[in-house]
Amino acid sequence: LGEVTPIEIGQAVSGELTDAAPAAFFSFTGTAGQSVSIIHVSEDFDSYLVLLDSEENVLATNDDGAGDLDSLITFTLPSDGTYIIRADSYGNYNGVMVSTGAFTLTLNAVERDVIEYGQVIDGELTASMPAATFVFTGSAGDSITIRQESNAFDSYLTLNDPDGFELAYNDDGAGNLNSLIGPLTLPVTGEYTITATSLSRSDVGAFTLTLSRVQIQPAAIGETVTGSIDSAGAQAFVSFEGAIGDVISVSVDSEIDTILTLNDPNNYFLISDEDGGSGVNPEISGYVLGQTGTYTLVIGSAVGDVGEFSLKITREALPSLNEGEQVLSFTSATTTRSVSYTAEAGESVVVTFTARSGVASPSVDIAQAGMSLAYGSASSVSSFSMAFTVPESGDLVLSVSEYSYTDASLIVSIAPAGE
Numbered sequence: 001l002g003e004v005t006p007i008e009i010g011q012a013v014s015g016e017l018t019d020a021a022p023a024a025f026f027s028f029t030g031t032a033g034q035s036v037s038i039i040h041v042s043e044d045f046d047s048y049l050v051l052l053d054s055e056e057n058v059l060a061t062n063d064d065g066a067g068d069l070d071s072l073i074t075f076t077l078p079s080d081g082t083y084i085i086r087a088d089s090y091g092n093y094n095g096v097m098v099s100t101g102a103f104t105l106t107l108n109a110v111e112r113d114v115i116e117y118g119q120v121i122d123g124e125l126t127a128s129m130p131a132a133t134f135v136f137t138g139s140a141g142d143s144i145t146i147r148q149e150s151n152a153f154d155s156y157l158t159l160n161d162p163d164g165f166e167l168a169y170n171d172d173g174a175g176n177l178n179s180l181i182g183p184l185t186l187p188v189t190g191e192y193t194i195t196a197t198s199l200s201r202s203d204v205g206a207f208t209l210t211l212s213r214v215q216i217q218p219a220a221i222g223e224t225v226t227g228s229i230d231s232a233g234a235q236a237f238v239s240f241e242g243a244i245g246d247v248i249s250v251s252v253d254s255e256i257d258t259i260l261t262l263n264d265p266n267n268y269f270l271i272s273d274e275d276g277g278s279g280v281n282p283e284i285s286g287y288v289l290g291q292t293g294t295y296t297l298v299i300g301s302a303v304g305d306v307g308e309f310s311l312k313i314t315r316e317a318l319p320s321l322n323e324g325e326q327v328l329s330f331t332s333a334t335t336t337r338s339v340s341y342t343a344e345a346g347e348s349v350v351v352t353f354t355a356r357s358g359v360a361s362p363s364v365d366i367a368q369a370g371m372s373l374a375y376g377s378a379s380s381v382s383s384f385s386m387a388f389t390v391p392e393s394g395d396l397v398l399s400v401s402e403y404s405y406t407d408a409s410l411i412v413s414i415a416p417a418g419e
Helices: none
Strands: 004-006 011-017 024-030 035-041 047-052 058-062 071-076 081-089 101-109 112-114 119-125 131-138 143-149 155-160 166-170 179-185 190-198 205-213 216-218 224-229 235-242 247-254 258-263 269-273 283-288 293-301 307-315 326-330 336-343 348-355 362-368 371-377 383-389 394-402 408-416
Touching: 011 024, 011 081, 024 101, 035 047, 047 071, 058 071, 071 131, 071 155, 071 190, 081 101, 119 131, 119 190, 131 205, 143 155, 155 179, 166 179, 190 205, 224 235, 224 293, 235 307, 247 258, 258 283, 269 283, 283 336, 293 307, 326 336, 326 394, 348 362, 362 383, 371 383, 394 408
Parallel strands: 004 024, 112 131, 216 235
Antiparallel strands: 011 101, 024 081, 035 071, 035 101, 047 058, 047 081, 119 205, 131 190, 143 179, 143 205, 155 166, 155 190, 224 307, 235 293, 247 283, 247 307, 258 269, 258 293, 326 408, 336 394, 348 383, 348 408, 362 371, 362 394
8 A cells, every 4th residue: 555644534635646646545443334435536537446444455446436437435334443445546446547636535424224124215315415325134034125216316226235245236127217126035144234326326316215025935947836916016026946058938827917027046137028928918938047046036017906926937948940940039028039059069150130021130149058159239130140160069049139129030040151
């Protein structure tokens, strides 16, 4: 470290990065469980922030969290002691170039409100407090959801574990620029911290935050399960174990209009459908799993109705290009389809996608054993081709997304390169 300047919580200091001192260091004393916000602002360079403990272990970093190339860290301190702030430029910290100029660093305490399971809190982000912090006590094994909704800004949520480290984050998981973390199973018992802010970290306005403890119903591929949506706005959750390369279809049958969403083992959104099945029922068809782990299905009502549903998960066999050209059909609700091809190592091929009528806007990812080999896309074309060489013998999965959001069909064919 270079020279370290003390800073007090509640203080704003001005400084300058120079060629001789391309990063500035500040220290402060904090207590366990205390939440602080650090804002690093400059008109001269792209700011970058790093928070370290007294042993110089990195606790948090941020580039543009305060918007307009300015940085913001909101963090709950894990223990009593001294902490170090590194006020830097993005280029210097990443070894690209040294940026110089004036900056302002502000360190503030963040008020933490207590939220409990089942509670809905109305809050407001302001220019002086662009992030709101909430704490709750959770037990290991609790399955939870956290939802932030706002008509004023694009919401953004983070969840930190009892040691202060980020456990999960989300931008638009609840749809319409609203955020959703979960369902997530808590790993340990202790006090967790929720930070509710805007995606820009600078937009302000009113929001609501909801913390819920939920039940996740286990299922298996090949099994049909039943469940219910018990109240307006509620969701039901079903989990299953999947392996990389599994091809699955999921269908929901209900008298109410439902929405179906698939999240990956890290709880990130993968795909959603509303009316792809019969009637107003959703269906996810022929989806290829990209990793091994526990996947989560989220079932909700499209219009706030309550009622029962049945859900079926099936394992599918993809149509194979080894058997000849294949036709993939798309609708406004079903925009992704896949085909397979078993190849030999070193084989060079050309894959062609031809619209059966009119034009198409395909986006194609070609993967083997979960690793992408080639990617390509085109807009408003009647035909589109990709050439590549297969590195290893084995099965390829060609995932095709059609982004015209209309009823369309693509003829997919494969041939040796050069023919």
